[in-house]
Amino acid sequence: MGYLPQPEVPKHKARLEAMMLDLASLRSVREFADSFKTKKLPLHILICNAAVCTQPWRLTEDGLESTFQICHLGHFLLVQCLQEVLQRSAPARVVVVSSESHRFTDLLDQCGKVDLAVLSPPQKDYWSMLAYNRAKLCNLLFSNELHRRLSLHGVTCNAVHPGNMMYTAIHRSWWLMTLFFTLARPFTKSMSSRF
Template sequence: MKLLSPPNSPFHKARVEAMMCNLASLRSVREFADSFKAKKLPLHVLVCNAAVCTQPWNLTEDGLESTFQICHLGHFLLVQCLQDVLRRSAPARVVVVSSESHRFTDLLDSCGKVDLDLVSPQKKDYWSMLAYNRAKLCNILFSSELHRRLSPYGVTSNAVHPGNMMYTSIHRSWWLMTLLFTLARPFTKSMVRKKRA
C-alpha cells in the first residue's frame, strides 16, 4: 500500500508494507524476524510498543503468562533476532514503550534476589495490574542494558513513558480501570491540547 506524501517530498514514492507478528508466540516472532531479514532492508528505528493490560490470567502457546510475554518477552526476542540488522544499519535506535507504572512493583524476593517466578506467575499468584507493572519494569531494565551493550556500535535504546494523553482501549477488560481512566480524562491533555502547549 502507498503512503501518500506531498508531491515535492523526497518520500513521494514511499511504500508502507504491513507484516504480522504475534508477540504471544515466540515462533511467530522468530518467523517475523526471518521474513524481515529476507527483505535485506536497513532498520534504523525499531519501536517496541505493543501491550496488554488488565487481562485475565492466561498462558501462551509457549507456556508463559500472557501479559509478560506480550508486553516484554516478545519484544525482547524480536530485538535479539534483529540485533545484527540494527548494528549493520547504524545509526539506529530502539524505542521501548514502558509505563510510569513500572515504579509500583519490583522483581526481588525477600532475600533481595530477582525472583523469576514473579515475571510469569502461576494463576493463584496472578494480579493483572501487577503483572503489567512488572512487565514494564522489565522493559526499563532491558532498554538500559541494551543501550549499554549496543551504543558502542551506533545503536541507542531509550525507554519512554507514553503519557496519559493518549486514549486507548488497553484497559478494556477491567471495568475499574476504565472508570478510573474516564474520571481522570478531564485532567489530562488531549493530542490537540498537547500541540497547543
C-alpha cells in the same frame, strides 16, 4: 534586492508494507524476524510499543503468562533476532515504550534476589496490574542494558513513558481501571489539544 529561487527538493516515493506478528507467540516473532531479514532492508528505528493490561490470567502457546510475554518477552526476542540488522543499519535506534507503573513493583524476593517466578506466575498468584507493572519494569531494565551493549555499535536505545495523552482501551478488561481512566480523562491532554 533580488529574488533567489529556491532549489527544488527531490521528491521521494516512500513505500509502506505491513508485516504482522503475534507477540503472544515466540514462533511468530521468530518468523517475523526471519521474514524481515530476507528483505535485506536497513532497520534504523524499531519501536516496541504493544501492550496489554488488566487481562485475565492465561498462558500463551509457549506456556508463559500472557501479559509478561506480550508486554515484554515478545519485544525482547524481536530485538534479539534483529540485533545484527540494527547494528548493520547504524545509526539506529530502539524505542521501548514502558510506563510509570514500573515504579509500583520490583522483581526481588524477600532475600533481595531476583525472583524469576514472579514474571510468569501461576494463576493463584496472578494479579493483572502487578503483571503489567513487572513487565514494564522489565522493559526499562532491558532498554538500559541494550543501550549499554549496543551504543558502541551505533545503536541507541531509549525507554519512554507515553504519558496519558490519548485515550486507549488498554484497560478494557477491568472495570475499576476503566473508571479510573474516565475520572482522570478531564485532567489529561488529547491529541486534539493545543500545546
